[in-house]
Amino acid sequence: MAAAPKRPFRWHIVVFLAPAVLVYTAIMILPLAGTLQLSLFRNIDQAQVFVGFENFRRLFGDPNWSVNFWNALRNNVWFFIIHMIVQNPIGVLLAALLSSPRLRFSAFYRTAIFVPTILSFVIVGFAWKLILSPLWGVAPNLMDLVGLKSLFTPWLGKEEYALTTLSLISVWQFVGIPMMLIYAALLSIPEEVIEAAECDGITGMSQFWKIKLPLILPSIGIISILTFVGNFNAFDLIYTAQGALAGPNYSTDILGTFLYRAFFGFQLQVGDPNMGAAIATMMFLIILGGVCVYLFLVQTRLRRYQF
Amino acid sequence: MTNRLLTALLLGTSILGSAGMAYGQDVTLNIESWRGDDLAIWKDKLIPAFEAKNPGIKVVFAPSAPTEYDAALGAKLAAGSAGDLITCRPFDKSLELFKKGNLADISMLPGMENFSDVAKAAWQTDDGKASFCVPMASVIHGFIYNKDAFDQLGIKVPTTNEEFYAALDKIKADGTYIPMAMGTKDLWEAATMGYQNIGPNYWKGEEGRLALIKGEQKLTDPQWVEPFAELAKWKPYLGDGFEAQTYPDSQNLFTLGRAAIYPAGSWEIGLFNTQAQFKMGAFPPPVPKAGDTCYISDHTDIGMGLNAASKNADAAKTFLTWVASPDFATIYANALPGFFSLNNTPVKMEDPLAQEFVAWRDKCKSTIRSTYQILSRGTPNLENETWVESANVINGTVTPEAAAKKLQDGLDSWYKPAK
DSSP: OOOOOOOOOOHHHHHHHHHHHHHHIIIIIHHHHHHHHHTTEEEETTEEEEOTTHHHHHHHHSHHHHHHHHHHHHHHHHHHHHIIIIIHHHHHHHHHHHTOTTOTTHHHHHHHHHGGGGSOHHHHHHHHHHHTOTTTOHHHHHHHHTTOGGGOOOGGGOHHHHHHHHHHHHHHHHTHHHHHHHHHHHHTSOHHHHHHHHHTTOOHHHHIIIIIHHHHHHHHHHHHHHHHHHHHTOOHHHHHHHTTTTSSTTTTOOHHHHHHHHHHEETTEEOOHHHHHHHHHHHHHHHHHHHHHIIIIIGGGSOOOOO | OHHHHHHHHHHHHHHHHHHHHHHOOOEEEEEEESOGGGHHHIIIIIHHHHHHHSTTEEEEEEEOOHHHHHHHHHHHHHHTOOOSEEEEOSTHHHHHHHHTTOBOOOTTOTTGGGBOHHHHGGGBOTTSOOBOEEEEEEEEEEEEEEHHHHHHHTOOOOOBHHHHHHHHHHHHHHOSSEEEOOOSTTSHIIIIIIIHHHTHHHHTTHHHHHHHHHTSSOTTSHHHHHHHHHHHHHGGGBOTTGGGOOHHHHHHHHHTTOEEEEEEEGGGHHHHHHHOOSOEEEEOOOBSSTTOOOEEEEEEEEEEEEBTTOTTHHHHHHHHHHHTSHHHHHHHHHHSTTSEEOBSSOOOOOOHHHHHHHHHHHHSEEEOOTTTSSTTSSSSOHHHHHHHHHHHHHHTSSOHHHHHHHHHHHHHTTOOOOO
């Protein structure tokens, strides 16, 4: 039996992949590799010297670094938790309301809720700083109107409230994204499924919980992972609202601001790119770990429905 | 045809070019700076004054943005395209340039004798043997007050702590004005306008600052904790919600006439003069007891050095000598009220508020901010930690003793003073 004729090498695959691979390598993989490499070196007498894991030993062993690192990580986790328990449920709720056929002006609400997402962080940070300002802000006056003035405190200046306040500002800004994704998922549920449910007598709230929610679970999974990646890479809002020192008393310091101070320095603090790279590497590993947990443990168990 | 035309053109330009060279025997000096705000002052006042006296030397002031200055300057120095004259940031940033050989040693420059040791300290090696920048200006800390408010309430300008708090109590009791305009949101207000403002009276200015560097005193010693204890007492006199009050908020509160006293740096004078609709006065940080020597923070902020690779070093030195002269000081200090000349020769200034500030130099002893020289080189950074802890002390979340201990522990972890 003659061997099957050898198939010619399929060049077109390489050619079609090349642009994406080249661009991705140049602007993502190389800088990432550069960061990992930088974290293994130290600047000694104006020269970069390979020191193995010395930077990481300092980051975790030297209390001057480790206390700040764990504080930033803890704050970051809290930042993420607030997003998960506030932003995403509200996003799902808004999407469910928007997809209700009886709602009027739904296009207007959809746009209005989505608009903050496209605003710059600088504008959002500045606007909320003004709104919450105890001196000129509208928040104290508005609360006075409804008789809640006594509940007002300078939230952004108090250690115990500042981080939660900032998380909620971020939720306000980004709630449009889960809303849009879930909205799209809800719209893609076929009419037959809904009709079948109605025939079986499942309507209203129980229809949402028993039929729609299971069908949009994969989208909720995607949103969770997007929130996770976004939150652990966050920096801008804290920086514009609280400054690089993430006050008061580092209570709003997250990994992004901690990295910024280490890498670029601040005021009299001279930047240390090697320690900065070590922190960036830790951020990368944390995000990578989180994404892997999701991909291998959660996503594989989500059931997919094919229509 | 086209070739010939091109040749003719090239020849023409080369002749014109060399004609330009022959005509322009002038040396052109370029100044690197981050003070874009001062462009008009340099162009209209300082440079014409210099060029009139030194024909043959042209000067170009070429500033870049403050946030980009250090990086841009570093790149230009490395590429050999930096200007002849370099505006110097105080302390470590310039010292680093000197150590890399980018700034020339100008200890012997004529005119350097016009400056005191404190003035020169910001641009010297740690042992004080080599100087590399001519000190240009300093900023002085103190308190600016609303004169109309003081007159209205019948308060006289406080000189001691007791009078200071009595005045604050009186303003608070009256209720028309917020006693003191300061917030802790931006952190540095608490440290720079608070701790570094009143501190020198307790640690006795240079004496304490140098002892700290030598390791003879510690931040946990009483003279370093007391300023924190005073700051803790300020809390009731600050406006509602001061924890979220930013630096521009404080400035506005004062210039709108809603607050009576503003813990200040003299750089505010220019802005306040244009914004405030009431009469202003200034007083130095009150002393603990009547009769105590007063100390003020007269912080060196800006200087000018010579690019070691400059091709016009002689002309540049002529310029620096002029920068060190009283002529320059007079023009500069008057154009920028609040940025005071460090020259030993007193400078006559027109601005009354600036005059008040600078008059303190005669009766009080000058020092610079305690955290700037040497002590902020390591991790944790003493200056940044001082911001955070000063704000904590005023917020009342940390006791003065605990704040001081935290700072000293941080310092101990990397700073080993030469014994």
